Amino acid sequence: MGKLIYTDRKNKARVIVCEVVLALLTAVAVMSVITDLFNIKFNISNIASGEIAGGFACFVNSIADTLLINDGIVLKHLSGASENCELFLVLSTVVIAALVYGIIQSGKKWLIFVIPMLALLPMLCTSARQNVFGVLFLLVMTLVSFAYLKSKSSNLVPGIVQVTAIALILLVALGFPVISVFFEKADFASAVKGFTTRNVSNLYYGTAPLGNGELTGDKRNVQNDIALEVSMSNPQATYLRGYVGESYTSDRWSALPYATYKESRNLMFWLDNEDFNGLGQLGQADSLVNDTNTIDIQIEVKDANKKYAYLPYEYSGENESLLNWYDSYITNGNFGRMKSYEFKAYENATGSWTDTAGKLFTSSADEKISEYLKDESWFNEFVYENYTYLSTKEISLMQEYIGDRGDQREGHIEYSTAIKKVRDYLNQNFIYTQDPGLSQDAVMEDFFKNKKGYDTHFATAATFMFRYYGIPARYVEGYLVTPEDVKNAGEDGQMSISQQNVHAWVEIYIDGIGFVPIEVSPEYYDVMPQANLDTGFENSIVRSDFVPENSGGGASTNQVLQNNTSQEESSILQVIKIIVLILLIVLLLAILALLLRKLINSYRRFNFFKKGEPKKAVAAMFEYLETHGLSFDDRAVELGNKAAYSRQSISPEERDFMLFQVKSAKKADRKERLRWKRLK
Structure with missing residues (x-):
């Protein structure tokens, strides 16, 4: 016998309207998270002029660009992309709304969390910045839908009250100093947020002995395994630069933010077409003023981290199969590992860069040198805008321990003076030890306070100091091919580089000739050949028209405000x-x-x-x-x-x-x- 069903059509219409609205709002929240995550713009006026296929290609290409810049994930661009993807986004929102509506109709409460989980998963797996309010909006809409299903479509009021109460409690709780400080602790954030990515990366690329910019290790624990097999047609001592730290937050170094890279893409593309080699600029500058030969280098990675290519400062050019990250470092792309590669490099110039700089500006009448200096002036501006920045926290740290940085209205202090100041301060006041026992919460504050640490701490402190003095600087991890290694090279020029040769150092930008490695760890002063700072090299040699106006004091006021704002947003986002x-x-x-x-x-x-x-x-x-x-x-x-x-x-x-x-x-x-x- 069948059952009699009484249907209140008016009430049923209300239920349908309520469910449709819930589905649409949830779909809008999902698309808001996705578009914010991948930096996709939405302008309602572009819907009429859009197309579905071209919009889909535009959408996919935007995702590819974001993943490329932030995480080194290389995805091919689709052809036929439109200038906008608004129509595709609207249709996608409707499709997602239909899926959510179907889930609501099914009555399966747990299914309502599937779509938000899929939308939030990329946020947890990528370094791209996300709008905090978009995430909160999505979470609230998901909870409202869950409350609706739990109430069996009869009364939404109790469910909405519960969700609102949860949201208010969460926001108020985050406002309490004890809770907010707890969430902002570097060790907590690293343990929760970074655990998966770090371990997956280490499993895939191999462990980075010095942490690839992560400073929270309590000791320098390096094995004696073979890291690299290096073959040179003419063996010579050299710094092999691998990981490059550009921005410092929360006790770790990272790459520059997506917005900075995006703004500079056209500049880097133009410089590349001009054959300007920012990655091996020192070698390029040296070849313009000296009779320099190139050598063939082959590197086979054994027990070292395989994410970054290890290249000398004299790297002569880019291998088209590899990915050059804005003249900072090179990776393989497409999730590839740098297992084995070969390239050409100019003869070593890191031990004579002071002579190179002096010759370059006294020979600038040469046509090739003039063209090079013109290109360098554009790259120079990019460097000063991005590698002199210090947060207010780091400036306070420098003011407390270093003191006044001097008048820099006419430009930064002279290079040799700055280098001697940094070396003398670190050498005279700090102890080099591989087991410093530093705090895992505020590593560099503890380093300056307790005055002991190893090369990663010395290199980070030196980077802070050079930037404080107005000189662009970056943190670097890589391997040293020492004179002792060259002495023991085989007949074919092959050298086995031990993990004991892994090292962290600071590189500073010398106007005209590019980044050069500066040794600041006392234990390494006599390991590698160093340039002679007493050869008459002076800052005044560098022509002032190649130095940007804001070089004297680091980043401009606007840039400091923007970076501080982005750091605050990043801190909130990290908690979310x-x-x-x-x-x-x-x-x-x-x-x-x-x-x-x-x-x-x-x-x-x-x-x-x-x-x-x-x-x-x-x-x-x-x-x-x-x-x-x-x-x-x-x-x-x-x-x-x-x-x-x-x-x-x-x-x-x-x-x-x-x-x-x-x-x-x-x-x-x-x-x-x-x-x-x-x-x-």
């Missing part, structure tokens, strides 16, 4: 990412636990139905049919009563018949449910 990650993990574990429990119980139940003692099994099956409201015939009732109330035994055949009844009843019930859903 941690919260989202924890919620997703807890939710995923809860869902898995429920599914596992359900599967185990189902397996045990039907295993008992099939193999248990016949009388008990039939009684249990009859109870199962009754409690689940399943249909059964008179024979099943007879057997159930016989098993439950009679002293008569039950045969295995009767047990099998009852099991068949259970299976048939469940199958019929599924069909009936589907039929009623279609009728609704």
